[in-house]
Amino acid sequence: MKFAVVVFPGSNCDADMLHAIKDELGEEVEYVSHRTSTLTDYDGILLPGGFSYGDYLRSGAIARFSPVMKAVTEAAAAGKPVLGVCNGFQILLETNLLPGAMKQNDRLKFICQNVTLHVENSETMFTSLYEEGEQIDIPVAHMEGNYECDEATLQQLQQNNQIVFRYTEDINGSKERIAGIVNEQGNVLGMMPHPERAVDSLVGSVDGLRLFKSILLNWREKHVVTS
Amino acid sequence: MYKVKVYITLKNGVLDPQGKAVKGALHSMDFPEVEDVRIGKYMELLISESDQLEEKIDEMCDKLLANPVIEDYTYEVEEVVAQ
Numbered sequence A: 001m002k003f004a005v006v007v008f009p010g011s012n013c014d015a016d017m018l019h020a021i022k023d024e025l026g027e028e029v030e031y032v033s034h035r036t037s038t039l040t041d042y043d044g045i046l047l048p049g050g051f052s053y054g055d056y057l058r059s060g061a062i063a064r065f066s067p068v069m070k071a072v073t074e075a076a077a078a079g080k081p082v083l084g085v086c087n088g089f090q091i092l093l094e095t096n097l098l099p100g101a102m103k104q105n106d107r108l109k110f111i112c113q114n115v116t117l118h119v120e121n122s123e124t125m126f127t128s129l130y131e132e133g134e135q136i137d138i139p140v141a142h143m144e145g146n147y148e149c150d151e152a153t154l155q156q157l158q159q160n161n162q163i164v165f166r167y168t169e170d171i172n173g174s175k176e177r178i179a180g181i182v183n184e185q186g187n188v189l190g191m192m193p194h195p196e197r198a199v200d201s202l203v204g205s206v207d208g209l210r211l212f213k214s215i216l217l218n219w220r221e222k223h224v225v226t227s
Numbered sequence B: 001m002y003k004v005k006v007y008i009t010l011k012n013g014v015l016d017p018q019g020k021a022v023k024g025a026l027h028s029m030d031f032p033e034v035e036d037v038r039i040g041k042y043m044e045l046l047i048s049e050s051d052q053l054e055e056k057i058d059e060m061c062d063k064l065l066a067n068p069v070i071e072d073y074t075y076e077v078e079e080v081v082a083q
Helices: A014-025 A067-077 A087-094 A151-159 A209-223 B017-028 B053-065
Strands: A002-007 A028-033 A044-047 A082-085 A101-103 A111-119 A135-142 A146-148 A163-167 A178-182 A188-191 B002-010 B041-047 B071-079
Touching: A002 A014, A014 A028, A014 A209, A044 A067, A044 A087, A067 A082, A082 A087, A087 A101, A087 A188, A111 A178, A163 A188, B002 B053, B041 B053, B053 B071
Parallel strands: A002 A028, A002 A044, A044 A082, A082 A188
Antiparallel strands: A101 A146, A111 A135, A111 A163, A163 A178, A178 A188, B002 B041, B002 B071
16 A cells, blocks of 8 residues: 655654654555645555644645645545544645634643543544544644534534544543544544554554554455455 | 735634633733633735725635634725835
């Protein structure tokens, strides 16, 4: 499986994302410039964390107009897995590939710590190797991770089982403690916690690795013919 | 030439953490009469003569300057002499 890690001016978790795929998952992966206009060569698209375009104006607001986002939208429409982490999640929200918006954390502080997440939906292509209701440890590092949406959107997320991860404790004011959501088709996941920073026991947790393994497993089931 | 003053605020009903903190500070400074504080953004755009100016400003606000999910915007257009 071949992954693209999209690099925007100001991305800073791109190397961690590449490391997770190349060294821990053992799959092909390349950095791709935000100026790229096609992603047809890739099977999975990863939008890493950081501060795209310095977060000038709003997180993700300017990155949304990068040429690559048209290609990301096409990849999403084609059913390819698209994962946005932290700033990548914010970009997916600004692009309307996922519903809702991010506000500043309710205590107005940058939060950088390990958090415990509750796996709400283990039937997505990103979470099939987790148990439903399992608690996993994944670090967060964000200033604007306070998820906000209107009541109609929240109802839709709940009815379609689109809430994938919740914080076990309210860390940032997010509505319903939402930490990660998928689109209705289930192939675009946005999450504030960083699974790519939890793939090696050296740094305290390997709970993020199963997310990438789930993507790979799902892709192999669809694309690799077994005799 | 036009000077466009754009005001962006969080929608009513969307909790404003920054406004809440400032309200608390004003109360602790002994201004108990402050009922609420909402913090937004102010932008000035200098725009040359243009057709359908208001439609264009709306488009700029809807697509980039404000996030319609959580923010509202208003603006004022003022004619200015080019420098």
